[in-house]
Amino acid sequence: MDRELKRRRDKPSARKVVRIPAGKKSVVLGVTGSIAAYKSAELASLLVKQGHEVFVVMTQDATEFISPLTLQTLSKNPVITSFYDEKENWRPGHIDLADRANLLLIAPATAHVIAELAHGLAGHPLVAIALATRAPILLAPAMNGKMWQHHATQENVEKLKARRVEFIGPEEGMLACGYEGLGRLWKLNDIAFRAEFLLSRHDKLIA
Numbered sequence: 001m002d003r004e005l006k007r008r009r010d011k012p013s014a015r016k017v018v019r020i021p022a023g024k025k026s027v028v029l030g031v032t033g034s035i036a037a038y039k040s041a042e043l044a045s046l047l048v049k050q051g052h053e054v055f056v057v058m059t060q061d062a063t064e065f066i067s068p069l070t071l072q073t074l075s076k077n078p079v080i081t082s083f084y085d086e087k088e089n090w091r092p093g094h095i096d097l098a099d100r101a102n103l104l105l106i107a108p109a110t111a112h113v114i115a116e117l118a119h120g121l122a123g124h125p126l127v128a129i130a131l132a133t134r135a136p137i138l139l140a141p142a143m144n145g146k147m148w149q150h151h152a153t154q155e156n157v158e159k160l161k162a163r164r165v166e167f168i169g170p171e172e173g174m175l176a177c178g179y180e181g182l183g184r185l186w187k188l189n190d191i192a193f194r195a196e197f198l199l200s201r202h203d204k205l206i207a
């Protein structure tokens with residue numbers, strides 16, 4: 001091989017860095033029964049504005065806090081609240097979403113759903129998707145500070161982190177339950193930014 005060509009090829013600065021842009025990705029947005037559930041409407045909008053397909057999956061308790069219709073309108077996709085919503089296809093909708101997802105983001109994530117995930121339960125579509133997907137999982141917890149700091153919750157969080165589930169927050173501040181402490185849902189812009197980072201990190205790994 002020509003000496004000059006070899007020298008140029010081996011020079012680190014001459015190596016081509018291939019970056020694949022995040023582009024349009026499928027984000028499954030899980031919403032659970034926290035007082036912060038209303039904020040998921042804005043989060044769904046932010047993710048749509050970032051150019052992604054957003055599929056909202058709600059727990060039954062979440063529907064007490066925000067209407068599926070609101071999230072359906074903002075996400076521009078049908079919302080799943082039960083295994084029995086899924087009658088469109090021969091293929092179970094939760095397995096379809098688990099396979100399509102490039103990211104599973106649960107915001108807000110209650111103490112209850114964190115415990116279900118840590119124990120690998122599959123009693124409703126959101127936790128079943130978490131078991132079936134191989135996409136990265138990001139949780140944004142929101143709860144009373146004592147619930148967050150309880151050993152049971154912290155053990156569940158550690159278990160999930162050991163399985164490479166990522167967390168953002170909670171943050172400290174005035175909580176809806178009247179206490180001040182650690183338990184508020186993290187800022188929505190930061191959650192959307194972290195989601196973007198996880199989506200593009202996956203691309204760069206492939207590149």
Ligand SMILES: Cc1cc2nc3c(=O)[nH]c(=O)nc-3n(C[C@H](O)[C@H](O)[C@H](O)COP(=O)(O)O)c2cc1C
Pocket residue numbers: 031032033034035036059060061062109110111112113142143144147
């Ligand atoms: C007004 C109200 C607010 C609540 N807020 C929270 C909360 O922020 N975080 C939490 O973990 N649980 C909260 N809970 C309790 C959950 O709704 C309850 O644990 C429920 O079983 C969660 O179900 P899910 O995780 O399946 O959505 C709240 C309950 C009520 C009535």
